[in-house]
Amino acid sequence: MTRRLISTGSPFETAFGYSRAVIDGDLVFVSGTTGYDYVTMTLPEDAAEQARNIFRTLETVLAEAGASLAGVVRAQYFVTDRAYCEPVLAVCGEVFRAVRPAAGIYVVAGLLQPEMKVEIEVTARLARP
Template sequence: TLNPYESRFGYSRAVRKGPFIFISGTTSIDPATQTLLHPTSAYLQATQVFAEIIRAVEALQGTKKDIMRVRMFVARHEDCEDVGRALRDTFVGGGGGEGDEDGNGNGDAEGPAATMIVGVGFVDPAMKVEIEADAVVM
């Protein structure tokens, strides 16, 4: 992609090796303007990031359903709920899909494995979330 950090630091947005796709940490930087999108909303930043991740997977002949794992790095604890909601809305669909008390899903869809790490700093202090993803294309 045209993300300014990729050329500055010399890495790739996404790499495919056989059936495996690895997506680098992605933030809501607009490649056209090289500015951060949605600086006041963790939900919108995360939604934008998930869309960029899906585009990267599709560019390597994968699909959203091939995304097996995401790692979400969140700057502030207060933003965890919004980032988690963006994950659910992107991969499972909106509407609350909490599942039952035993942790069983509601049957709508199955989201990827996920980890959320809180309290990290980013290269731009307005960044609220950065997300990595792994996909397997069968």
């Protein structure tokens, strides 16, 4: 299988030289994704809402790749304040309760822009026929 790149059209992808996702073999590697609504380029203030936006983006990207959130095998969550852990993980629990991927949550000093509170990256398996 050849390597394939996926873009959401985010200006960050072009400016910083990366792909939203890379398909290699039967795995889909999705880059760290923040809570922007990439259609309107707006970012909610609430960390849980940022997480919900992230999962909408991930769902779209994975579908384009031929995968789904149900195929996620690893998830990494980054938050900029410990206070965001509980609300963000509650959203993650809603999405992944039945999937239960390997996961880690990290409290980081900051993300690219100060209003970004959450970033999530995932690895998924392509859907099997």
